[in-house]
Amino acid sequence: MIIKISNLSEGVHKFIFAEAVENIGLVEDFTGNIKADVELSKAPSQIILKVNLSVMAKFVCDRCALDIMPILTNSYKMVYLYGSPPEENDSLNLVYIHTDTDRINISSDVRDYAILAIPMKKLCKEDCKGLCYKCGQNLNERECGCTQSVDIRWQPLLEIKKKLDNIN
Numbered sequence: 001m002i003i004k005i006s007n008l009s010e011g012v013h014k015f016i017f018a019e020a021v022e023n024i025g026l027v028e029d030f031t032g033n034i035k036a037d038v039e040l041s042k043a044p045s046q047i048i049l050k051v052n053l054s055v056m057a058k059f060v061c062d063r064c065a066l067d068i069m070p071i072l073t074n075s076y077k078m079v080y081l082y083g084s085p086p087e088e089n090d091s092l093n094l095v096y097i098h099t100d101t102d103r104i105n106i107s108s109d110v111r112d113y114a115i116l117a118i119p120m121k122k123l124c125k126e127d128c129k130g131l132c133y134k135c136g137q138n139l140n141e142r143e144c145g146c147t148q149s150v151d152i153r154w155q156p157l158l159e160i161k162k163k164l165d166n167i168n
Ligand SMILES: [Zn+2]
Pocket: 061, 062, 063, 064, 065, 066, 123, 124, 125, 128, 129, 130
């Protein structure tokens, strides 16, 4: 995903990239092509990129182990400033480029933002009921009829409740 900037006129330019996920180093969790819509604004002293990306992920549901392939999206903005960097540059979205830089490679940024789009919880649906811990039945498909005994960790609390109920 390389943008040639050497002969670009000032103003706004749009680019669309589509690249196989493996080509930008996304080997795990992703499949197919990653798409990046880029809006580039060029001014005399800087170039600003706004990037919207979308990519198909390949997960297993954390609760029911179903294979899922959600489309993940993310966006970011990056400023490329002509000039040499100051002593300390800890701004993540600011890159200094030389006046004779002729191309910008956005592959690694696109890869990083795709990885950031991976959700903490990977669920086939928000209210996935998961699997019965006794018989393994997928509870989204049907109830299994196992007696759902109380989690042993709640037992002390239930004892307290029983006592309180007796007092009342
Ligand atoms: Zn699920």
